[in-house]
Amino acid sequence: MAVILLRTVIFYIVLTAIMRLMGKRQIGEMQVSEFVTAFLISEMAALPITDIDIPLMHGFVAICTLGCLETLISFAVQKSVTVRKALTGEPVVLISDGKVIEKALSTARITLDEVFAQIRGAGYRNIGDVQYVILEQNGKMSVLPKAAFDELTPNDMGIGVENSGMTHPVIIDGKINNCFAETAKIPLKETEREARRCKAAIRDILYMTCDDLGNKVTVKKEKKR
Template identity: 30%
Template sequence: MNVPEWLDIIVRSVIFVIVLFLMTKLLGKKQLAELSVFEYIAGITIGGITSEVVMGLERSIINAIIAIVCFSSVPFLVEWVSLKNKKARDFLEGTGTVFIKDGKIMEDNLKKEKYSADELLELLRKKNVFNVSEVQFAILEQSGDLNVLLKKEHRPVTMKDLQMPYKSEKEPQTVIMDGEVLDEPLSVAGLNRRWLNEELDKLGVAMENVYLGQVDSDGQLSVDLYDDQIKVPSPQEKPLLLATINKCQADLELFALATDSASAKAMYAKNAKKLKDMLKKLDPALHD
């Protein structure tokens, strides 16, 4: 029985989509993110084999599958050898090349990797660096990415540099998606549906109108609605708490000034200082 040519092509295409999918799954995510030389060669060859067989120029599907498996095994073999021997890894996968050191361009390394000054400047601009003299160290990785370390005086200032207190954050939990409550993330955040309903009431929105709802590490709920025209008020718990503590601290200082009792004055001043010290510690949490 003669199979129509169009049906033969469809069957062959489906078979090779499945085969290529399985081989890609075996290769893993690393090969999807960045290709080594051997993976690039294998990919081109596999694509050529597949197109030949799908269009019927090569009738043997089994032989084509064997060839695909053989070429797909090359990256596995290369990776296995690389893991066992550093010299082999450096030869097969390559090593990073220093392009800039102490604000000075390594011209010989640029020529070795066949990069021009313009191309180097383009890579730097992608890292938001526009002045070579600001760079402490820049290295071209084997993947082709340029990693840049700025000189200390040109790096962004951090809270640690300013010796300010700070707290670590946990990843936000998505507790509402497409108007449906996700109980597991809600439980991970140590919360429940009753709390969630109360927070939604404070914001004045209904559950079914929420496209996405997330709870941050401080237990604050933020929502995105289906209707982008509706304005959702920002959470007020932190500003209200900060204002209340500030008022208490100011009242204690005022009481200390107003009283004639030495013991009361000392007590008010002492507690006012405690609140002031507490505000310094809480400030990073109450202002983020």
């Protein structure tokens, strides 16, 4: 039992490192090659964990080989259009100008029920409201409405709006997030000054955000009773 426990911990660390090396895609955003690699890695890890007669090194070699292979494939996909098309495919236009392209549906093996569900999910009542529906390489559908059914924006109304940019979480749960602090160009002294303004130490702040215009929002932690 102790051996299996130890093997599980070791493979957990190795798998976490390999998956971290492969990137941060979510399951729904994986390409086919990435999904196959993740599936094979999980299967190869299960065997040495449960069968103590299989040397750990055999599992390590197989898993590391797959991880390195996927990393090389990802690099090739970035650099070569031909490799990218072969491994990830191309977007498929399912609806154009409100008209269903039946051949594209057949090629992609997508039903009209699925297309209608995506259109409803995007907030449109019927196909006539939609300019394009595109099946992306990751299997998700992009729904692009016709101009008459698109959301009204300040730009459409001729209203000038100042761009506040991104909101940076500078402090989270009493700890400074150095990555976002650097992005927001907020030095440590300014962070401490903002904390003092709220009559709190940095460790007592639940979160502090700052947008690109310098507008800050600071919320203190609730006092424990």
